[in-house]
Amino acid sequence: MTSGTERQRMSTAPRTGRGVVKPTPAELMEDTGTGLDYGTRPDRIPGYLTPADRFFIRSHAPTPLLDAATWSLRVEGNGVCRPVTYTYDDLWHRFTHVSVVRTLECAGNRRALFGAEHGHRFEGTPWGRGAIGTAEWTGVRLRDLLEPAGITHVARDVMPESLDAVCARRPMPLAKALADDTVLALTMNGDVLPPDHGFPARVVVSGWLGAASIKWVGRIEVSEEALRVPWNTEDYVLTGPESAEGVPITSVPVASLVELPWPARLRPGPQVIRGRAFAGEHRVVTVDYRLDDGPWRPALLTSPETPGAWARWQFRWDAEPGKHVLQVRATDDKGHIQPGATTWNDLGYCYNSILSHPVVVG
Numbered sequence: 001m002t003s004g005t006e007r008q009r010m011s012t013a014p015r016t017g018r019g020v021v022k023p024t025p026a027e028l029m030e031d032t033g034t035g036l037d038y039g040t041r042p043d044r045i046p047g048y049l050t051p052a053d054r055f056f057i058r059s060h061a062p063t064p065l066l067d068a069a070t071w072s073l074r075v076e077g078n079g080v081c082r083p084v085t086y087t088y089d090d091l092w093h094r095f096t097h098v099s100v101v102r103t104l105e106c107a108g109n110r111r112a113l114f115g116a117e118h119g120h121r122f123e124g125t126p127w128g129r130g131a132i133g134t135a136e137w138t139g140v141r142l143r144d145l146l147e148p149a150g151i152t153h154v155a156r157d158v159m160p161e162s163l164d165a166v167c168a169r170r171p172m173p174l175a176k177a178l179a180d181d182t183v184l185a186l187t188m189n190g191d192v193l194p195p196d197h198g199f200p201a202r203v204v205v206s207g208w209l210g211a212a213s214i215k216w217v218g219r220i221e222v223s224e225e226a227l228r229v230p231w232n233t234e235d236y237v238l239t240g241p242e243s244a245e246g247v248p249i250t251s252v253p254v255a256s257l258v259e260l261p262w263p264a265r266l267r268p269g270p271q272v273i274r275g276r277a278f279a280g281e282h283r284v285v286t287v288d289y290r291l292d293d294g295p296w297r298p299a300l301l302t303s304p305e306t307p308g309a310w311a312r313w314q315f316r317w318d319a320e321p322g323k324h325v326l327q328v329r330a331t332d333d334k335g336h337i338q339p340g341a342t343t344w345n346d347l348g349y350c351y352n353s354i355l356s357h358p359v360v361v362g
């Protein structure tokens with residue numbers, strides 16, 4: 001960490017057992033018990049976007065309270081010719097702003113269900129289904145911030161770095177950093193970024209695991225060498241029977257979410273069951289559902305199918321009293337389909353099995 005970023009670090013939210021700023025009422029959010037990580041309740045997402053008041057929070061350290069007036073962003077490293085420093089005001093007034101609707105999903109989403117499938121308790125935040133959310137992010141393309149620094153011809157990796165106590169860093173290849181939809185966001189759903197979601201500025205890396213979307217950014221390193229840091233060597237890598245090498249996770253796998261509590265209780269009779277499906281950098285193309293031992297049937301997709309953002313789906317059901325099991329499986333445009341079981345990996349990431357959602361009608 002440089003002395004510049006040290007100076008920028010401010011006080012953190014008071015530790016009252018919680019390291020986050022926004023209220024996280026049980027009607028809207030699921031408390032994972034870490035004091036830092038809160039999931040969105042899947043049955044409380046009112047529209048296509050997840051409102052900021054219930055957007056999941058995943059933080060490795062308490063929310064830092066940064067002062068935009070003294071904050072700055074430094075772009076440096078051996079992959080640029082002239083390091084540059086931007087102020088918050090520069091980001092608002094000197095650049096073209098773009099808005100992207102993108103879903104963020106933690107690589108550990110559904111980890112508790114992964115454990116249940118394997119009769120194992122994975123270390124790490126015991127997420128249910130709520131470590132996913134979609135917002136409209138507005139800010140400056142990362143490309144527009146890097147180019148004035150003069151990217152060298154052999155620049156290879158770009159690594160945003162945060163001002164929170166863990167100094168979070170996760171590199172991406174230059175091509176991903178230069179993509180049209182890789183942004184340094186200043187707002188979320190039209191409002192200035194809330195403290196817990198990265199104020200004053202966070203990166204949004206489309207389709208990739210949430211950990212790549214660094215919050216509270218203060219520095220971006222551009223490097224001619226491949227960068228190896230804890231978040232692409234120890235954490236957020238797949239190690240286990242199928243990938244002993246520790247492959248860094250990038251795009252998250254296709255999965256779906258039913259907008260009902262778990263277990264769900266419904267009244268008998270005709271109704272509409274709704275949900276979302278997300279396939280990381282890919283596009284969700286079909287969602288099928290199955291009740292009990294019945295046939296798989298197509299659900300109706302009701303939102304534009306955009307890579308990097310979830311799709312909404314629904315189907316009609318005339319629910320008969322009794323206990324039921326609802327299964328949903330999404331398929332992406334590369335033909336990836338949710339599997340019946342997910343191969344185990346040490347840290348419990350990327351679990352995307354077809355879930356058997358318990359539904360009691362009566």
Ligand SMILES: Nc1nc2c(c(=O)[nH]1)N[C@H]1C(S)=C(S)[C@@H](COP(=O)(O)O)O[C@H]1N2
Pocket residue numbers: 055056057058059060061104105106107162163164166168196197198209210211212213214215216
């Ligand atoms: N600085 C910083 N950025 C971070 C994190 C963090 O702990 N510190 N957590 C990452 C992880 S693991 C996820 S899943 C997303 C969560 O973003 P959110 O809290 O806005 O939902 O932020 C990422 N960016």
Ligand SMILES: [Mo]
Pocket residue numbers: 058105106107108209210211
């Ligand atoms: Mo995450």
